[in-house]
Amino acid sequence: MTDTVEKKNKVIVGFVCQRSxxxxxxxxxxxxxxxxxxxxxxxxxxxxMVKPTQMExxxxxxxxxxxxxxxxxxxxxxxxxxxxxxxxxEGERNPKLRKTTDKRKVGxxxxxxxxxxxxxxxxxxxKDSVAAIGGEN
Amino acid sequence: MYxxxxxxxxxxxxxxxxxxxxxxxxxxxxxxxxGALPLYIFWFLIFSGIMLWMYYIPTLERAWSSVNYITSLxxxxxxxxxxxxxxxxxxxxxxxxxxxxxxHRWGAAGMMIAxxxxxxxxxFTDRHRSWRWLPWISGVGLLAVLLFVGVTGYLLVWDNRAxxxxxxxxxxxxxxxxxxxxxxxxxxxxxxxxxxxxxxxFFFHIAGATLIFVLIWVHFIRLKYPAVTPSRAxxxxxxxxxxxxxGSYPAVNVTKELLEKYASDSRITQYSDYxxxxxxxxxxxxVTNIRYDAWYMFPxxxxxxxxxxxxxxxxxxxxxxxxxxxxxxxxxxxxxAVVTEAKCTGCTFCSLDCPFEAIDMVERTPGSKFKLIAxxxxxxxxxxxxxxxxxxxxxxxxxxxxxxTIEADVMALLDQGA
Numbered sequence: 001m002t003d004t005v006e007k008k009n010k011v012i013v014g015f016v017c018q019r020s021x022x023x024x025x026x027x028x029x030x031x032x033x034x035x036x037x038x039x040x041x042x043x044x045x046x047x048x049m050v051k052p053t054q055m056e057x058x059x060x061x062x063x064x065x066x067x068x069x070x071x072x073x074x075x076x077x078x079x080x081x082x083x084x085x086x087x088x089x090e091g092e093r094n095p096k097l098r099k100t101t102d103k104r105k106v107g108x109x110x111x112x113x114x115x116x117x118x119x120x121x122x123x124x125x126x127k128d129s130v131a132a133i134g135g136e137n
Numbered sequence: 138m139y140x141x142x143x144x145x146x147x148x149x150x151x152x153x154x155x156x157x158x159x160x161x162x163x164x165x166x167x168x169x170x171x172g173a174l175p176l177y178i179f180w181f182l183i184f185s186g187i188m189l190w191m192y193y194i195p196t197l198e199r200a201w202s203s204v205n206y207i208t209s210l211x212x213x214x215x216x217x218x219x220x221x222x223x224x225x226x227x228x229x230x231x232x233x234x235x236x237x238x239x240x241h242r243w244g245a246a247g248m249m250i251a252x253x254x255x256x257x258x259x260x261f262t263d264r265h266r267s268w269r270w271l272p273w274i275s276g277v278g279l280l281a282v283l284l285f286v287g288v289t290g291y292l293l294v295w296d297n298r299a300x301x302x303x304x305x306x307x308x309x310x311x312x313x314x315x316x317x318x319x320x321x322x323x324x325x326x327x328x329x330x331x332x333x334x335x336x337x338x339f340f341f342h343i344a345g346a347t348l349i350f351v352l353i354w355v356h357f358i359r360l361k362y363p364a365v366t367p368s369r370a371x372x373x374x375x376x377x378x379x380x381x382x383x384g385s386y387p388a389v390n391v392t393k394e395l396l397e398k399y400a401s402d403s404r405i406t407q408y409s410d411y412x413x414x415x416x417x418x419x420x421x422x423x424v425t426n427i428r429y430d431a432w433y434m435f436p437x438x439x440x441x442x443x444x445x446x447x448x449x450x451x452x453x454x455x456x457x458x459x460x461x462x463x464x465x466x467x468x469x470x471x472x473x474a475v476v477t478e479a480k481c482t483g484c485t486f487c488s489l490d491c492p493f494e495a496i497d498m499v500e501r502t503p504g505s506k507f508k509l510i511a512x513x514x515x516x517x518x519x520x521x522x523x524x525x526x527x528x529x530x531x532x533x534x535x536x537x538x539x540x541x542t543i544e545a546d547v548m549a550l551l552d553q554g555a
Contacts, residue, residue, distance in 0.1 A: 011550065011551055011553075013547055013550055013551070030550075030553055031546075031550060032553075040550040040553070041550075042543055042546045042547060042550070044522065044538065044543070045472075045520060045521055045522050045535070045538060046521040046522055046523055048490070048492075048521060048522065048523035048526050048527075049521065049522030049523060049525050049526045049535075049538070050526050051525070051526050051528075051529075051540065053529070054540070054543060054544060054547065057544060057547060058547050058551070061547070061548060061551050062551045063547075063551060072154075072158065072163045072166075072169070073163040073164055073169075074163055074164065074166060074169030074170070075151075075154070075163070075169050076492075077262075077264065077521075078492050078493075078519055078521035078523060079360065079361075079362075079492040079493075080361065080362055080490075080492045080523070081492065081521055081523045081526075084490050084523055084526065084527065085526060088526070088527075093490075094484075094486050094527070094529070095486065095527065095528075095529040110163065112151050112154070112155050112158075113148070113151055114148075114151050114152055114155045115155065
């Protein structure tokens with residue numbers, strides 16, 4: 001019974017750039033995705049504003065997984081924000097993700113404002129891979 | 138209304154690029170390297186220009202013939218899809234000289250096309266305004282200098298068209314009040330066309346190309362990690378295009394005599410007039426029905442069709458609009474990054490990550506715990522928050538999007554559950 005309740009309460013926290021996918025049209029008043037209420041988002045001016053510690057915090061405070069979604073690689077409105085967060089999460093740039101963080105639960109997506117469907121598809125793949133981790137554990 | 142227009146152009150541009158992403162992937166989409174592409178092509182122009190420079194003689198008597206010697210391939214036109222050359226006039230010129238000149242000629246067209254696309258793309262995606270005014274204004278300068286360098290390149294060949302362009306330019310300059318006459322004389326290095334005229338054009342051409350480098354430096358000065366080269370795939374593709382164009386349509390000279398000789402030859406279906414130079418210039422003999430290169434000679438087309446006065450007006454208005462564009466409409470600037478002095482350790486992460494060079498690391502006063510402190514240049518700040526993401530100490534924040542607020546939002550989302 002307890003397991004069932006936990007699965008129902010699954011939450012994935014996304015940090016989404018306001019200029020990438022059309023996020024304002026994709027969420028309800030509780031910041032949950034209309035297509036997938038388990039996914040809740042924080043909207044930021046640029047994906048480069050995300051601190052790895054914020055994603056770690058989401059995981060330690062109960063999120064099943066977390067992800068960042070920025071503009072297409074090569075097309076960041078602020079030039080390099082998406083490259084910066086990618087490098088930070090891949091451990092190539094400071095501040096880095098902690099080594100103890102389960103990187104399988106940290107997703108990265110880079111899509112244009114016209115890429116709603118590809119984003120949802122990629123997100124589904126990410127969720128499936130996270131669910132598989134749960135199965136392993 | 139204007140904002141809506143920019144929003145629509147952005148939407149259309151992204152749609153176009155999305156289609157290309159499906160073919161190329163994001164990493165190799167050539168449209169994402171629109172800024173680096175003109176610079177990449179510029180290197181071809183520099184190297185091919187140096188090679189042409191080795192043989193070019195900037196005098197009235199020898200300029201045309203030295204270019205002819207370089208190309209050594211008097212192509213006339215096409216017969217059944219194959220290029221026809223006149224062997225009787227073949228010089229013992231430079232091997233592949235016509236291809237090198239072709240690279241210079243097609244590279245010049247490519248650079249102008251890439252530059253215009255870059256400018257349109259930046260404008261259509263609304264990336265030309267506010268804190269980006271310096272790259273935009275320097276870009277307008279780059280466009281003007283590129284146009285100037287291109288036109289002076291056409292003059293160096295010293296064919297009928299070059300002479301006509303010189304006459305038109307002098308008329309155009311003379312139409313300016315007060316300084317017009319002096320400018321027209323300065324343009325040809327004296328009151329009349331002499332050997333010094335071509336030396337001056339040569340100087341204009343090389344100095345202009347050098348000025349492009351200076352302006353590119355200004356163009357990049359407020360950009361951290363500017364994209365100076367396209368992806369490797371785009372590089373190879375561009376190189377291939379230029380080489381294929383230069384090899385298939387080499388730039389050559391065509392004499393009036395050769396054209397007359399072959400005029401009765403019905404096999405020749407298409408003269409190579411759009412890639413070739415005309416017959417040598419004769420001072421005093423003005424050929425007015427010149428061929429206008431769409432990319433570099435549109436001002437002359439305007440002068441020809443509208444007259445010098447109206448051409449000045451049209452070009453002046455166009456330049457004025459381009460110079461005003463980055464300052465309208467104005468953005469709301471209420472979320473500029475703020476540094477908390479007590480928390481800043483001087484680690485430089487924010488300064489290294491700021492995409493627009495808006496953060497300087499300056500010395501703290503003697504006796505301070507840390508050596509440096511981040512200082513935000515407000516005029517350059519884009520309010521993107523990339524510096525906030527880079528700061529491990531919560532020392533730099535956007536006032537309206539504070540890290541603590543974001544963390545509180547995350548906690549609230551987690552509390553809600555699914």
